[in-house]
Amino acid sequence: MRSLDFNNIHKFSQNGLNILLDINSGSIHVIDEITWDFLDVLESVRGDWGQAEKQLALKYTQEEINTVRQELEELINSNLLFTPESDFAIYQPAKNPVVKALCLHVAHDCNLRCGYCFAGTGAFGGSRSLMTESIGKKSIDFLLKASQNRRHVEIDFFGGEPLLNFAVVKELVKYGQEQAQKLDKVIKFTLTTNGVLLNDEIMEFLNENKMSAVLSLDGRPEVNDRMRPFPGGQGSYALIKDKLLNFVESRNHEDYYVRGTYTGFNPDFAQDVKHLADLGFKEISVEPVVTEPTEAYALREEQLPYLKEQYEVLTDYYWQCHQEGRPFNFFHFNVDLTQGPCLPKRLSGCGAGHEYLAVSPEGDLYPCHQFMGKEEYKIGHVSEGIKNKELCRAFQNSHVLHKEECKNCWARFYCSGGCHANNLAYGGSLVKVYKLGCELQRKRLECAIYLQVRRALFPIG
Amino acid sequence: MKKQVHIKTIVSQNLQATLKTGGCGECQTSCQSACKTSCTVGNQVCKNN
Numbered sequence: 001m002r003s004l005d006f007n008n009i010h011k012f013s014q015n016g017l018n019i020l021l022d023i024n025s026g027s028i029h030v031i032d033e034i035t036w037d038f039l040d041v042l043e044s045v046r047g048d049w050g051q052a053e054k055q056l057a058l059k060y061t062q063e064e065i066n067t068v069r070q071e072l073e074e075l076i077n078s079n080l081l082f083t084p085e086s087d088f089a090i091y092q093p094a095k096n097p098v099v100k101a102l103c104l105h106v107a108h109d110c111n112l113r114c115g116y117c118f119a120g121t122g123a124f125g126g127s128r129s130l131m132t133e134s135i136g137k138k139s140i141d142f143l144l145k146a147s148q149n150r151r152h153v154e155i156d157f158f159g160g161e162p163l164l165n166f167a168v169v170k171e172l173v174k175y176g177q178e179q180a181q182k183l184d185k186v187i188k189f190t191l192t193t194n195g196v197l198l199n200d201e202i203m204e205f206l207n208e209n210k211m212s213a214v215l216s217l218d219g220r221p222e223v224n225d226r227m228r229p230f231p232g233g234q235g236s237y238a239l240i241k242d243k244l245l246n247f248v249e250s251r252n253h254e255d256y257y258v259r260g261t262y263t264g265f266n267p268d269f270a271q272d273v274k275h276l277a278d279l280g281f282k283e284i285s286v287e288p289v290v291t292e293p294t295e296a297y298a299l300r301e302e303q304l305p306y307l308k309e310q311y312e313v314l315t316d317y318y319w320q321c322h323q324e325g326r327p328f329n330f331f332h333f334n335v336d337l338t339q340g341p342c343l344p345k346r347l348s349g350c351g352a353g354h355e356y357l358a359v360s361p362e363g364d365l366y367p368c369h370q371f372m373g374k375e376e377y378k379i380g381h382v383s384e385g386i387k388n389k390e391l392c393r394a395f396q397n398s399h400v401l402h403k404e405e406c407k408n409c410w411a412r413f414y415c416s417g418g419c420h421a422n423n424l425a426y427g428g429s430l431v432k433v434y435k436l437g438c439e440l441q442r443k444r445l446e447c448a449i450y451l452q453v454r455r456a457l458f459p460i461g
Numbered sequence: 462m463k464k465q466v467h468i469k470t471i472v473s474q475n476l477q478a479t480l481k482t483g484g485c486g487e488c489q490t491s492c493q494s495a496c497k498t499s500c501t502v503g504n505q506v507c508k509n510n
Contacts, residue, residue, distance in 0.1 A: 034467060035467045085477075090481070188489075333504075337472045340505065340506070341502055343477060411503075416491075
């Protein structure tokens with residue numbers, strides 16, 4: 001029997017279900033109390049089966065101990081438990097990076113003045129500006145070329161508020177579709193909007209062109225309006241709510257996410273998700289704010305136990321809604337345990353800086369939207385491609401295997417080391433991690449895995 | 462495998478095998494989906510499944 005590395009398993013308990021994850025194989029088991037105890041004791045005696053059995057004999061019968069041991073050994077021998085790590089040396093980022101997605105900042109301007117906006121209310125620290133059709137087309141040309149043999153490419157119209165430049169968005173969608181078709185590629189468009197300017201013409205255009213939509217709304221009226229006011233200070237909820245509901249109904253609730261941000265002002269964010277679900281939204285994503293710790297609305301370390309509890313509240317509400325026949329999706333609970341991404345994808349992470357780039361209104365390339373406007377992170381221009389190859393390589397190499405703090409984290413193949421921008425802001429380096437973010441990430445992953453396990457054990461409908 | 466009494470396997474797979482078979486890159490970029498601030502690759506879907 002090989003030695004057991006307890007860094008290769010993770011177990012947790014939620015609502016009476018004991019769940020055991022084999023990290024390297026991705027296998028998942030539900031275990032009873034004696035097996036839970038067996039693993040605890042086995043760990044405390046550093047994997048010595050004989051010693052563990054002696055200790056367990058004080059509480060359990062020899063027959064029980066024998067059966068559990070046999071079951072554990074069978075899983076170990078089948079590479080479903082304590083699976084050792086592969087030789088990851090065979091994983092090497094591409095020498096010639098393939099760019100497959102662009103975040104087009106078509107408008108560095110906004111009609112809201114959100115308190116937490118990392119874009120500095122739309123302008124990203126620069127002057128307010130709109131992308132021209134010419135720069136937009138060059139961006140598409142760059143993407144189609146830099147994507148090499150990849151068939152699927154993506155463009156997200158982002159801002160600021162991209163609908164402030166809708167005429168250019170329309171032209172670029174048409175142009176992108178034409179050019180992609182010529183090359184037998186599939187181009188997928190997404191638009192991230194606050195919804196203020198949504199009208200029948202825009203909705204029809206987005207629906208006809210099968211564009212995904214990310215729609216910003218934070219939840220309860222008072223929560224949304226505190227952080228998402230108009231320039232004059234009045235809240236945006238009353239106007240936005242009906243526009244967004246109308247829009248998602250016009251597309252049969254397909255291909256969208258209502259996306260909210262929670263902050264230190266609303267740590268009871270499960271109530272905001274509940275509010276969005278009760279309004280009738282079916283696809284919901286509500287995420288923790290990322291900002292400087294000095295901001296009044298920043299999430300604080302001491303809020304962590306409460307925030308984790310909120311994910312449990314949300315998990316129970318999610319399950320209740322599914323049982324009652326009024327299901328909704330919560331983005332971070334969508335973990336496909338059997339057909340999720342391959343390991344190379346899980347190792348490479350978000351791809352910022354090499355697979356995924358952001359384009360400023362002037363055509364400058366940045367590693368992602370979070371780095372927009374930071375001169376030292378300018379990586380090239382759409383008319384000449386990636387120029388700062390060293391920076392590109394630095395992002396490629398900042399993957400989960402190179403992050404010391406991730407090596408023993410059970411969630412390493414789910415989160416891939418987290419967001420580069422967060423890591424840099426909080427850890428001071430691309431290969432450090434944002435610890436508060438890690439805690440929240442692990443908690444919501446446990447909730448997601450729990451829900452999948454519960455669904456497998458107790459199918460609904 | 463014999464019937465297990467104390468352990469129920471919900472998912473049995475070999476994620477590490479995809480180190481050799483995966484990596485086509487046709488999947489969606491994680492930040493393009495709904496998050497924009499937090500990388501959660503594990504909840505993406507594979508285009509080949």
